[in-house]
Amino acid sequence: MSDQTFNPKLTVFMLVKTSPEWLALSIDDRFAQLRAVFEPILRRHAESVKLRFYDAEFYTARVTDLWVWDASDHHAYECVVEALRETAFWDRWFTIVEIIPAVENAYATNYGRAPLAA
Template identity: 75%
Template sequence: MTMPETPAADTLTVFMLVKTEPEWLGFPVETRFAKLREHVEPILQRHAAEVRMRFYDAEFYTARITDLWVWEASSRHAYELVVEALRETPFWDRYFRIVEIIPAVENAYARNYEQAPLAA
């Protein structure tokens, strides 16, 4: 079972605003990718049926954060399991500072009022 391309009505989307820490920036690029493969990739693979993640770089446009991690989860519980696993790695508040977590539901307003969402 894999996540659908278009979010279902109950899909939770979470925007996680993060900022790199000096320790992370001190690693060579190859080491950073090795650490991602070692610590983060197994978590993503373990939860791939219920959670999808996308990375966005933001350091070009803001000083507040360096990256935006967008999570789509089939349920709150699936997302919570991923966060619990991430918290057990050095990525949570050691290599990256979690600046803000913004959960959202796509087009909930339209669905709650039984209206078609605006097309873009």
């Protein structure tokens, strides 16, 4: 499935905070862990789940990052979370502060209307 045909049914905004243990790793070690642990999970679910990373530590002390997940369905997202929970990324290197699931343009879709365009 290419990005052009990927039509997410669910978007999840995961607010996370880096741990001192993660920050104590060298930059090279952090990227090595991302490649070794995080990336295989993303690849395994690439047809049904996409991830975007956003840095927020410049503007808030509550969270350092937002992980924005687009999923083709709830089960696909749940499978990714289950896989992540088995790694040090979940509540060891990153504290999961809040999870906010959302559906894009549901206000319009539910009433059979075109969404507002900006």
